[in-house]
Every structure is written in C-alpha cells, then in structure tokens.
Amino acid sequence: MNHTDPKSTVESTPFTKKDQRNAVWAGFLGWTLDAFDFFILTFALGTVAKDFHKTIPEIALTLTASLAMRPVGAFIFGLMADKYGRKRPLMINIIFYSVVEVLSGLAPNYAIFLVLRLLYGIGMGGEWGVGASLVMESVPAKRRGFLSGILQEGYAFGFLLAAAAYYSVFPQYGWRVMFFVGGLPALLTLFIRAKVKETEAWKATRTRDWKEYRMAVVKNWKLFLYLVLLMSSMNLISHGTQDLYPTFLQQQRHYNPHTTALITMISMVGAIAGGLLFGYLSDKWGRKKMMAAAVVLAILLIPLWLLAGKIFWIAAGAFGMQFMVQGAWGIIPAHINELSPGSLRGFFPGFAYQLGVLIASSIAYVEAVLAQSMSYATSMEILAGSVLVMAAIVILAGPEARGIQFHGKAQGNP
Secondary structure (H helix, E strand, O other): OOOOOHHHHOOOOOOOHHHHHHHHHHHHHHHHHHHHHHHHHHHOHHHHHHHOOOOHHHHHHHHHHHHHHHHHHHHHHHHHHHHHOOHHHHHHHHHHHHHHHHHHHOOOOHHHHHHHHHHHHHHHHHHHHHHHHHHHOOOOHHHHHHHHHHHHOHHHHHHHHHHHHHHHOHHHHOHHHHHHHOOHHHHHHHHHHHHOOOOHHHHHHOOOOHHHHHHHHHHOHHHHHHHHHHHHHHHHHHHHHHOOHHHHHHHOOOOOHHHHHHHHHHHHHHHHHHHHHHHHHHHHHOHHHHHHHHHHHHHHOHHHHHHOOOHHHHHHHHHHHHHHHHHHHOOHHHHHHHHOOHHHOOOHHHHHHHHHHHHHOOHHHHHHHHHHHOOHHHHHHHHHHHHHHHHHHHHHHOOOOOOOOOOOOOOOOO
C-alpha cells in the first residue's frame, strides 16, 4: 500500500511547547466533551424508555442512529479540514453538537428525540478526525504514541464524566438536565479561537486543487479500505464492551444508579491508564505489536469482566477490560494519522474511523435484543469475544508507519 505523501516532509517551523500543549488540550477536551454527550444516554436508557413509553431496545436504537450518522460528519468536516484548516472546522463542529445536545434534553417525544440523535451523530462524527489531525500534526514524532493515548482517552474521560453526572445529577434532576449540561462544550471554542494555532503540516499540504485531491484519494484506495476494516474492528470492540455494560449492571446484576456509576467510573480509570501506557509503549515497540497485545489480553479477561460473582471482582474485570480495549485504542490516533497521506490527513483518518463506526453501530442494539432471549452476560460474552479475535487478526495484517515525519525536521518536546 502506498501511504506516503512527499508533501508531508516539507520543512516547517516547529511549534513552541505552549502551542503543542494548547493543541493537545483542544483535541483532548473536544473529544472528551463529545464522548460525554454520547454516553449520557447509555446510563439513562431505562428511564428515557419509560418517559417516552418505549422499550429499551427502541431507545438503544437512538444510540445506533447517532453512530450511523457519524460518517456524514466525518465526510463534511474532514473535507473542510483539508480545505480550510483544522481550527475553524473544529470550532464549528463543537458548537453544532453542543446545541443539538441541549435540544435533545428538550425533546417532547421519541420521534423528535430520534431525529436529534441523528443530528448529534453528525457532530460527533466530525470532531475526532479534525481534532486528531490537529494534535498529531502539532506534536513531536517521537512522543506521538503517548500523546495519542492522551488524546484518545478523552473518550474514556468523557465516559467517566458521564458516569459522574449520572451519579450526582441524575438522581436529583433526571436525564434531561444531564443533556443540558452537555451544552457546555460550546465554551471550548473560545479557548480554541484564542490559543490554538493552525498546523504547519496543513499549510504545507493544503488542498488547492480538488481534481488533484480526488486523484490522491483514488491513488490510496487500498489503504483507505484497510483503514475502514481496522476501524470497524476497533469500534466493534469498543462499543461491544462499553455501551450496554451499564445496562448489564442495572438489569442483570440489579445494581442501583450509584453502584452502576461507580463501577463504570472505575472501568474508565482503567481505560485512561491503558491508553496512556500502551500509547507510550507503542513509541518504543511499535503500533501494531502493542495494539495486538492489548486485544489478546482483553480476550483473556472476559470471564472476570462478566461472570465474576462479587462486586469487587466485577469492578476489577471492568477495570481490566477497558484497560486493554482502550489501551489498543490509545494508539489509534497516531497509527492512522501516520498511515494517511498529508494532503488527506483531515479527511482520511476521520472518515475511515466513522465508516467503521457505521459498520459497528448495530452492536449495542444486537446485544440488547439477544439479551432478551438469553442474558446480558451471555450476549456480550459471545459478541465481544468474537470481535476481539477479529480485531487482533486485522491489526496484525496491516501496515505501520511509526515515527514518520510530517515535517522536514522533528519538533521539540512539549
């Protein structure tokens, strides 16, 4: 596969340490707050279903709707990022998904709620690709894996914040107020506008001729198909082990909201730690090797994750599973940005990622349906185990471009 772009090695002036930190903060917080807005609903499926007089699978379908629309957002905002830079599209995206989140809390019925979750998916889909390209183009190559872990675990941190909101806000104020809190990310645009610089890599490879741009896409179609397959596998293991887990704790283990939130928060601490550790190790030992190791270890943890008897071991299993799954995920921003051609870096990673989300979007719904005829534990054990095995194979079968320079000279440490 040809995944190099001669323009990606153009000489450029390095960002200062402050510029790099600001870029990392912008990408991290954008993805954190985006994930927070998504996972709010996973905690309140039962309550929202009751208020709208629907079944849990019907409300779970709105999660699928959001995931299914993410490629649309990645397509729109990815093209904008390659044409107009990383900064402005990121600001527009954050404002968009924040407004939709507030409106979701005001939805009077299921039909309107479903439409709003479709729209939210567009915003969620656009944020990751733009934010990831901004961060990966702003930081030094030798630290890219570790900082990739920080960026990606914004997703886990957002889940952790959603669990904290469910623990503290939901019991007293209900699910609608949690969606109102989801409007706060709009304030992040003030920081991005004032503190974040456009990347030199984009300036060097920016799209001026759309015909040339289309030819670059066609030239790299094999690479793109592999990235879609990789991201399908990664999204299946992430959503297959996360989205229905709070419902499993509530419906099968009969834990109350506080206990459910506490175990979920413990799992997200594991996710953050795993993303940072495996991201750091990938800088030393390679992207593919460390991703595959994390996925195989996750397979071994399935019995502890779902079948342990005491609450301590359930919490330990939740911690370990997300430590491994999100450990593999922590490497993804660096891995697929390194594989992507410079002139397509705003579009390729994000669109491939979100097509992967689309392919994987039904897993929470399928798990919920299967759970009605068996159990949540059995349903999740079968599906999660299968997709983890598939992910290990796909990871090892693909290319790697660890440490490739986006500029002619390496940037300094942040």
